[in-house]
Amino acid sequence: MGLIVGVVGATGAVGRKMLEVLEERNIDIEKLRVFASARSAGEKINFKDQVVTVELLTEEVMKDKFDYLLFSAGGSVSAQYAPIAAEAGNTVIDNSSQWRMTEGIPLVVPEVNAHVLKGYKGIIANPNCSTIQMVVALAPLHKRYGIDKVVVSTYQAVSGSGHKAIVELENQMKDANYPNNVYPKRIATNCIPHIDVFNDNGFTKEELKMVYETQKILEDNKIKVNSTTVRIPVFFSHSESVYVEFKETPEVSEVKQILSEAPGVIVLDNPEKNEYPTPLEVANSDDTYVGRIRKDLFNPNALSMWVVADNLRKGAATNAVQILEALETLK
Ligand code: A2P
Incomplete structure (x- = not known):
């Protein structure tokens, strides 16, 4: 069974790179969903051999089932939506600075401290580039x-x-x-x-x-x-x-x-x-x-x-996808 993955902020510089890295590293994705603001909802994005439509980010869609949600839409978007997604049981890998210093939230560079991911579920912070x-x-x-x-x-x-x-x-x-x-x-x-x-x-x-x-x-x-x-x-x-x-x-x-x-x-x-x-x-x-x-x-x-x-790669998208890979190996 492949993964259900969502990218929030998929039309941005880091979001686009996340899609590129997910594709390159052959992450086994069964369903990809991409989210952004009303400015670009409805736009089409190519991923592998599919065309995916950008969905409007709402609190309701964050309650759907995802194996991983990768966020890169800024701190205020993460502050509002990441806890709702996590509450619904989804694992969030957040590229913003919103949760990085919060106690209990792992801040992870997989080569350095992947061990903190063991047994963890919820919001994981991707550090500053x-x-x-x-x-x-x-x-x-x-x-x-x-x-x-x-x-x-x-x-x-x-x-x-x-x-x-x-x-x-x-x-x-x-x-x-x-x-x-x-x-x-x-x-x-x-x-x-x-x-x-x-x-x-x-x-x-x-x-x-x-x-x-x-x-x-x-x-x-x-x-x-x-x-x-x-x-x-x-x-x-x-x-x-x-x-x-x-x-x-x-x-x-x-x-x-x-x-x-x-x-x-x-x-x-x-x-x-x-x-x-x-x-x-x-x-x-x-x-x-x-x-x-x-x-x-x-x-x-x-x-x-x-x-x-x-x-955009090791400083953001690649590190986020490596966190996903580390979590998959720990499963
Ligand atoms: P949009 O294309 O709709 O503006 P960048 O860092 O390159 O500026 O990209 C920021 C990303 O975050 C874009 O994908 C942008 O979508 C998204 N974004 C910004 N504000 C919101 C919001 N309020 N809700 C959802 N996505 C947002």
Whole structure:
């Protein structure tokens, strides 16, 4: 028997990618249902050899029977509809930030903490895109050396702000006078150190997601994270400069060995041959790429690295589908 799967927000940038990844990974789907707002209800979407009609999202339809509901329609949609679906006995994998820090809700990157899914039913949160790729690279190093502190700066693609942001960058690249609607400033030929809203402490909500989600996923509230998140004029894949202070002394050769054996990680680090990951080259891959691994010049327990992953795939859709796969294996 195949699965009954629903995708909420199926017409968005992440929702479309979820459908692509479900198809690519050959998830055994008997019935697929796709949901969005009144703006696109009635539209047709191709999935495998079928044409599926977009249904209007309502509280009633969330009470129907689904094996899995993948949500990516923003926090307020998840806040309203995910509990109704879960109450009806459906498993929800939610890509929004709505439930991530709620106690008792698993926040999962399957390579890192799939064990928290055992015996669980209800809402499962998919972490923030920048957090996912960082913890995929950090988890195996934390295990070996123990992380004390992380200082990260991100270089984030516009697709993380949804389909309308992709259109805004495309248009601004062609037209110097095209207005900024999605971002507070022009994004073409610029970079904006402002993702999500500012908090009273001076950090943005995106930056704080990287702090607290990292602690939750790595199950260690003592890890100190300082984050600066920046939007850049790139369409797909987020890049991160990650500086890590460990409790024990890491050696670069061993770090490369550990990372090359870590699930979901590819080490691409031959600077002399210009081999290091870039967003353009990493886009469309499901792996997290790590390069520029080097020891700090002053602190023997610290190193820096450059971490790149496709934000719509590993940062969102692929991770969500991997959660579904992990739940299926645990059945
Ligand atoms: P719609 O196409 O009807 O606007 P993105 O992140 O790329 O902007 O996509 C957001 C996704 O979430 C879209 O599929 C959008 O559908 C969906 N969405 C947004 N608001 C709602 C809502 N109130 N109910 C259902 N779907 C929604």
